Amino acid sequence: xxxxxxxxxxxxxxxxxxxxxxxxxxxxxxxxxxxxxxxxxxxxxxxxxxxxxxxxxxxxxxxxxxxxxxxxxxxxxxxxxxxxxxxxxxxxxxxxxxxxxxxxxxxxxxxxxxxxxxxxxxxxxxxxxxxxxxxxxxxxxxxxxxxxxxxxxxxxxx
Numbered sequence: 001x002x003x004x005x006x007x008x009x010x011x012x013x014x015x016x017x018x019x020x021x022x023x024x025x026x027x028x029x030x031x032x033x034x035x036x037x038x039x040x041x042x043x044x045x046x047x048x049x050x051x052x053x054x055x056x057x058x059x060x061x062x063x064x065x066x067x068x069x070x071x072x073x074x075x076x077x078x079x080x081x082x083x084x085x086x087x088x089x090x091x092x093x094x095x096x097x098x099x100x101x102x103x104x105x106x107x108x109x110x111x112x113x114x115x116x117x118x119x120x121x122x123x124x125x126x127x128x129x130x131x132x133x134x135x136x137x138x139x140x141x142x143x144x145x146x147x148x149x150x151x152x153x154x155x156x157x158x
Contacts, residue, residue, distance in 0.1 A: 051136050051143060058082055058128035062112045065102040070117075076100050079114055082131040085138065089131075095120040 061075055071079060079100050083089045096119035103115035105125055116124045129151050137144035 051132065051139065051147060054082065054135060055128075055132045055147075058114075058132070062102060062114070062128070067103060067112075068101055070099045070101045079128075082128060082135075083116075083126065085131045085135040086126055087130060087134050092116060092124050092126050094118050094122070094124065 057078060061071060061079070065071060070076075076097075076099070080097060083092065086092060093116070097116055098119050098121075099117040101115050101117065102112055103125065105111040105113040105127070113125050113127055116126065118124065133144065133147055133151060136147035
């Protein structure tokens with residue numbers, strides 16, 4: 001009788017309760033099981049629900065746009081939000097952002113990255129991975145280490 005549901009208890013309310021989401025234990029994230037405090041699973045990152053949404057959104061943009069194509073306004077605002085987390089974000093923005101397009105990284109041929117076209121006409125490349133890593137580090141050291149492993153493993157297997 002101790003496990004009988006409370007009348008009219010909403011299972012979704014229960015699953016989203018602090019007792020469930022903030023309990024320490026195993027977390028299943030993107031195909032890997034890790035043992036961490038689960039706070040980061042519901043920690044918002046800027047405009048994203050969580051760090052995985054942030055990474056996936058930016059990754060998909062790099063795949064979906066053609067080379068040298070400028071991103072649409074909605075995606076531009078998402079990239080600018082991600083850039084807030086970049087360790088050198090202010091320096092990269094410089095004179096201001098006119099456009100953001102997809103290009104090849106100058107030091108890593110064949111690797112796509114975001115290219116910012118500044119208001120003064122100069123361009124600056126930046127890696128979404130540095131934005132994601134800095135965002136993860138700002139949430140928790142555990143999440144930072146986890147994301148670092150994921151990003152490093154993807155780079156090696158690419």
